[in-house]
Amino acid sequence: MGHMASVVGNGVVSNGQASTKIRSYAPATGELIGEAPNTSAEEVRLAVQRAHRAQEAWGALPAEERGARILRFRDAIVDRSDEIVDLLVRECGKPRHEALLHEVMVVADLATHFARVAPKVLAPREIPLHLMKHRKSTVHHVPRGVVAVISPWNYPFQLPLRDAIMALVAGNAVVLKPSEVTPLIALKAKEIWDGAGLPEDLFQVVTGYGATGAALIDSGIQFLVFTGGVATGKRVAAACGERLIPCVMELGGKAPLIACADAELEKTARAIVFGGFSNAGQVCISVERVYAHRDIHDRLLDRVVELTRELRQGDPSQEFVDVGAIIFPHQIEIAEKHIADAVSKGAELRIGGERGPGPGQFFAPTVLANCNHTMTVMKDEIFGPIVPFMRVSTEEEAVRLANESHLGLNAYVYSADREHGRRLAERIEAGSVLVNDVLNNGATSDAPFGGIKQSGFGRAMGDDALREMCATKHISVDRIPMGEKDPLQFPYTEKSYAWFKKGLRLMFGGGSLAKRIGDLF
Numbered sequence: 001m002g003h004m005a006s007v008v009g010n011g012v013v014s015n016g017q018a019s020t021k022i023r024s025y026a027p028a029t030g031e032l033i034g035e036a037p038n039t040s041a042e043e044v045r046l047a048v049q050r051a052h053r054a055q056e057a058w059g060a061l062p063a064e065e066r067g068a069r070i071l072r073f074r075d076a077i078v079d080r081s082d083e084i085v086d087l088l089v090r091e092c093g094k095p096r097h098e099a100l101l102h103e104v105m106v107v108a109d110l111a112t113h114f115a116r117v118a119p120k121v122l123a124p125r126e127i128p129l130h131l132m133k134h135r136k137s138t139v140h141h142v143p144r145g146v147v148a149v150i151s152p153w154n155y156p157f158q159l160p161l162r163d164a165i166m167a168l169v170a171g172n173a174v175v176l177k178p179s180e181v182t183p184l185i186a187l188k189a190k191e192i193w194d195g196a197g198l199p200e201d202l203f204q205v206v207t208g209y210g211a212t213g214a215a216l217i218d219s220g221i222q223f224l225v226f227t228g229g230v231a232t233g234k235r236v237a238a239a240c241g242e243r244l245i246p247c248v249m250e251l252g253g254k255a256p257l258i259a260c261a262d263a264e265l266e267k268t269a270r271a272i273v274f275g276g277f278s279n280a281g282q283v284c285i286s287v288e289r290v291y292a293h294r295d296i297h298d299r300l301l302d303r304v305v306e307l308t309r310e311l312r313q314g315d316p317s318q319e320f321v322d323v324g325a326i327i328f329p330h331q332i333e334i335a336e337k338h339i340a341d342a343v344s345k346g347a348e349l350r351i352g353g354e355r356g357p358g359p360g361q362f363f364a365p366t367v368l369a370n371c372n373h374t375m376t377v378m379k380d381e382i383f384g385p386i387v388p389f390m391r392v393s394t395e396e397e398a399v400r401l402a403n404e405s406h407l408g409l410n411a412y413v414y415s416a417d418r419e420h421g422r423r424l425a426e427r428i429e430a431g432s433v434l435v436n437d438v439l440n441n442g443a444t445s446d447a448p449f450g451g452i453k454q455s456g457f458g459r460a461m462g463d464d465a466l467r468e469m470c471a472t473k474h475i476s477v478d479r480i481p482m483g484e485k486d487p488l489q490f491p492y493t494e495k496s497y498a499w500f501k502k503g504l505r506l507m508f509g510g511g512s513l514a515k516r517i518g519d520l521f
């Protein structure tokens with residue numbers, strides 16, 4: 001659920017030399033708020049080595065004990081939530097409500113959930129073998145070792161800690177490389193971890209530019225979770241493939257919202273505004289295209305425009321606002337190109353479409369009408385505060401257009417008939433489809449989150465994702481002594497072959513069991 005400014009490449013200053021510091025600026029004001037180290041490849045390698053050593057003792061602990069210690073981290077986060085929120089507001093320019101609810105509270109809930117369920121989810125489980133009944137087979141979930149997390153700038157507290165906490169609960173060590181756009185909040189998380197008295201080398205943060213991320217992949221890690229854009233994700237996945245490092249790729253999205261003819265007008269309109277403009281549209285599961293049935297289209301569009309006009313945008317460090325700043329300035333240029341392309345092809349700009357005043361990085365929430373699939377705004381990820389509308393004649397057309405995308409992370413369906421909405425949801429090609437709601441699955445720790453197509457592979461959250469943080473080990477033990485001579489082993493004889501051939505026909509031949517027995521004898 002996010003974008004990376006860069007993961008491969010180098011951070012340089014004007015003289016062409018690698019910079020020794022990363023500077024973090026407040027997107028709402030343009031002021032410098034702090035610096036972070038530009039970690040070298042050698043420093044990354046040493047961090048991973050320390051993590052390996054710390055993991056040995058941590059991985060040997062029972063899951064219950066690891067969970068108890070993770071809850072100490074959660075308690076420290078809650079105790080220091082005000083300073084976390086303050087830093088998120090400054091470094092990301094996001095409203096205080098979103099910093100608290102979408103970042104801090106999600107992390108606290110996720111830590112609580114996985115600390116509670118890990119002992120059961122990761123417990124060894126016996127496989128009831130269907131054939132080799134004389135053997136007892138058990139599947140064990142064992143820690144992988146060091147898990148690397150490369151995370152984006154749009155949710156720089158929630159997303160990295162989501163993956164880090166799950167990896168830690170599963171018995172791994174974690175080395176986190178945050179986006180160079182928002183390094184300070186990751187360092188704050190590390191400070192809180194250390195302050196809670198938890199093993200210092202078990203969770204580490206290496207800040208830097210793309211070269212730091214590349215060094216992390218090449219440093220001897222056992223697993224990687226990457227969240228970011230599609231283009232960078234392809235390069236990261238290729239680097240992992242060369243080293244046979246298993247990985248999870250959570251990449252971009254182009255979430256459609258289908259508004260059925262019977263959709264509740266007010267509820268749907270408010271969902272579109274919230275789903276499109278939360279975090280200033282910088283969400284991989286944002287509502288990025290609306291397919292509205294012709295029976296509701298005009299009224300829905302008008303109401304969305306009215307609600308958008310009511311939104312308050314500004315510096316969230318100075319006042320309570322609904323929409324904050326654009327975290328990464330390049331996204332403003334992308335937004336302007338989408339709008340120019342759409343308008344040139346016949347779209348109508350109903351509201352917004354312009355940069356905000358002042359030194360900060362603001363872009364007005366924007367609604368476009370009369371859109372179609374010739375426009376980039378309907379095909380390419382926006383990652384900004386733009387909601388394009390397209391009128392459709394039937395729900396069949398809406399589903400077809402929704403699936404006409406190279407991305408498949410999230411999708412939304414609005415219908416007064418929940419069962420009808422569910423049936424439509426089953427036909428949409430996406431990793432998650434919400435009926436009569438938006439965005440909330442990004443915070444549902446019980447359920448798997450991830451995409452299909454070029455939105456990536458693997459899942460974050462859910463029981464299976466927790467198990468994926470582990471290597472699967474199968475242990476098989478004899479239940480019944482077979483004696484010194486196993487009939488399946490040497491020597492091979494004509495007599496034993498004849499018996500095995502009869503066994504094949506008895507077990508797998510056609511017809512009833514009685515007929516198969518009769519045929520043999």
